[in-house]
Amino acid sequence: MSERIVVVGAALLDAGRLLAARRSAPPELAGRWELPGGKVEPGETPEHALVRELREELGVEAEALTRVPGEWPLREPYVLQVWTARLHPGSPTPKPLQDHDELRWLAPDEIWHVNWLDQDVPAVREVAALVGHGA
Numbered sequence: 001m002s003e004r005i006v007v008v009g010a011a012l013l014d015a016g017r018l019l020a021a022r023r024s025a026p027p028e029l030a031g032r033w034e035l036p037g038g039k040v041e042p043g044e045t046p047e048h049a050l051v052r053e054l055r056e057e058l059g060v061e062a063e064a065l066t067r068v069p070g071e072w073p074l075r076e077p078y079v080l081q082v083w084t085a086r087l088h089p090g091s092p093t094p095k096p097l098q099d100h101d102e103l104r105w106l107a108p109d110e111i112w113h114v115n116w117l118d119q120d121v122p123a124v125r126e127v128a129a130l131v132g133h134g135a
């Protein structure tokens with residue numbers, strides 16, 4: 001059996017809004033919305049991977065806050081784990097530098113206005129419950 005590899009997703013929150021990112025690749029995922037993040041590298045903590053991925057993908061300085069309970073299967077061997085996160089004061093605003101072509105800050109009543117990746121829906125539901133976004 002192959003080892004599972006953790007993909008860390010950031011529930012990046014700012015003023016009660018959640019950041020959603022639209023993937024630009026690969027073709028089977030393009031156009032669908034996800035939590036920004038990526039694969040945890042060998043020897044790296046998920047929290048560190050989250051900070052690194054947000055820097056690379058969005059050009060922001062951020063920190064991981066708390067783990068959202070749960071773990072969601074992606075295409076084998078990947079599993080999705082999610083942390084809430086916040087921007088550091090003075091961080092640049094997020095830009096879709098890599099992997100994404102559009103970003104949206106979703107207010108609580110907008111959380112289901114984007115077409116989340118199917119495999120992200122249970123994770124987003126959990127985030128919504130945790131942070132009081134309307135489910």
Ligand SMILES: Nc1nc2c([nH]c(=O)n2[C@H]2C[C@H](O)[C@@H](COP(=O)(O)OP(=O)(O)OP(=O)(O)O)O2)c(=O)[nH]1
Nearest residue numbers: 007008009034035036037038039074078117119120
């Ligand atoms: N970041 C992220 N990836 C997700 C989510 N849902 C989901 O199925 N995925 C998939 C897409 C990719 O196949 C994989 C993560 O790959 P990635 O391309 O974001 O990660 P990465 O930056 O480390 O990738 P790489 O280009 O270095 O290989 O997990 C999600 O909410 N966030």
